[in-house]
Amino acid sequence: MSKVLILADHDGGKISKTAAELATLGKRAGSVTAVVLAPAGQGDALAAQLSNTEIEKVVLVESDDFARHGIPALVDALAQIVSSENPNAILIPSTARGKEVAGRLAVRIGGGVITDAVDVNSDLGATQSVFGGSFTVSSKVNKGTPVITIRPSAVEATSTSTNPAIEKMSLTISDSAKLVTITGTQPAAKGGRPELTEAKIVISGGRGTNGDFSQVEAMADLLGAAVGASRAATDAGWYPHTHQVGQTGKTVSPQLYVACGISGAIQHRAGMQTSKTIVAINKDPEAPIFDLADFGVVGDLFAVLPQAREAIASKRS
Numbered sequence: 014m015s016k017v018l019i020l021a022d023h024d025g026g027k028i029s030k031t032a033a034e035l036a037t038l039g040k041r042a043g044s045v046t047a048v049v050l051a052p053a054g055q056g057d058a059l060a061a062q063l064s065n066t067e068i069e070k071v072v073l074v075e076s077d078d079f080a081r082h083g084i085p086a087l088v089d090a091l092a093q094i095v096s097s098e099n100p101n102a103i104l105i106p107s108t109a110r111g112k113e114v115a116g117r118l119a120v121r122i123g124g125g126v127i128t129d130a131v132d133v134n135s136d137l138g139a140t141q142s143v144f145g146g147s148f149t150v151s152s153k154v155n156k157g158t159p160v161i162t163i164r165p166s167a168v169e170a171t172s173t174s175t176n177p178a179i180e181k182m183s184l185t186i187s188d189s190a191k192l193v194t195i196t197g198t199q200p201a202a203k204g205g206r207p208e209l210t211e212a213k214i215v216i217s218g219g220r221g222t223n224g225d226f227s228q229v230e231a232m233a234d235l236l237g238a239a240v241g242a243s244r245a246a247t248d249a250g251w252y253p254h255t256h257q258v259g260q261t262g263k264t265v266s267p268q269l270y271v272a273c274g275i276s277g278a279i280q281h282r283a284g285m286q287t288s289k290t291i292v293a294i295n296k297d298p299e300a301p302i303f304d305l306a307d308f309g310v311v312g313d314l315f316a317v318l319p320q321a322r323e324a325i326a327s328k329r330s
């Protein structure tokens with residue numbers, strides 16, 4: 014049975030939901046140990062959030078060096094944990110930060126790295142969706158310990174009723190990982206909606222909104238979804254670039270993606286093609302997004318979205 018190490022990332026005192034997703038994939042190969050690299054005094058509260066997941070053990074390290082020295086310090090700690098735990102693979106969330114950690118860690122431990130996987134099998138082989146989703150690639154690391162980054166929401170997390178054992182580890186971050194000191198950080202202003210790359214549902218608007226995202230946002234709020242946008246919409250200044258989905262924007266893989274007034278250009282598809290269910294609302298029946306959609310509505314989004322909201326609300330009541 015393999016031993017899989019996962020990085021349980023966190024933000025502002027909250028463990029990312031990617032931890033339970035990585036654990037679900039890791040469990041296929043064997044036992045799962047989660048690593049929590051926490052600020053001093055916050056480790057127990059973070060580790061407690063990992064109950065009822067597939068995680069069997071939590072290795073908890075508390076140090077203010079993680080916030081002070083950033084990713085090099087995280088990687089230094091992870092490399093030390095890898096050498097003591099000796100796992101068969103390491104799974105890391107496929108976020109910008111996760112991919113930087115993965116690349117640096119792979120160099121440190123001499124293992125191969127696979128990024129942006131959407132699945133991992135019991136033999137620790139990974140599946141990637143590449144070239145805008147037009148190819149599905151199966152790959153396996155054949156040198157050293159595999160470091161694999163997994164797209165958020167690529168799998169539905171499973172749960173168990175057991176609580177993981179928590180092992181506190183004290184280690185010293187090496188001087189070479191402390192060459193840069195972070196002197197200040199300013200978190201980006203966040204709305205009440207979920208983070209785009211982690212959301213289970215994404216409602217996106219394109220040029221068809223003509224700059225009016227009110228219907229897209231109203232649907233997102235009804236479903237507890239994140240809001241995405243095509244590049245046409247972000248370039249026009251209708252929605253922030255941080256919400257752009259696609260080749261030069263973010264990659265999302267939610268359970269449900271609703272494209273409103275988006276034509277389905279290859280560069281947009283590259284960022285949302287692996288969504289589980291795709292719904293398209295477009296007034297042009299020839300729009301290429303319909304080739305990809307599981308469900309399509311030919312119509313004006315300003316007529317379709319309010320009716321859909323009404324129907325959902327009346328079903329719920």
Ligand SMILES: Cc1cc2nc3c(=O)[nH]c(=O)nc-3n(C[C@H](O)[C@H](O)[C@H](O)COP(=O)(O)OP(=O)(O)OC[C@H]3O[C@@H](n4cnc5c(N)ncnc54)[C@H](O)[C@@H]3O)c2cc1C
Pocket residue numbers: 218219220221222242243244245246257258259260261262263273274275276277278279280281284294295296297300312313314315
């Ligand atoms: C190097 C490069 C990188 C790129 N990266 C990205 C990227 O990351 N993300 C991205 O999205 N694009 C990207 N693009 C741009 C991409 O090629 C398209 O131009 C863009 O996706 C088009 O956005 P759109 O679908 O919103 O607009 P359009 O293609 O103009 O489509 C608008 C759609 O809305 C429909 N519509 C209009 N009014 C309504 C209405 N009232 N109700 C319903 N439907 C309506 C129309 O029928 C049409 O299909 C990139 C391009 C290049 C060259």
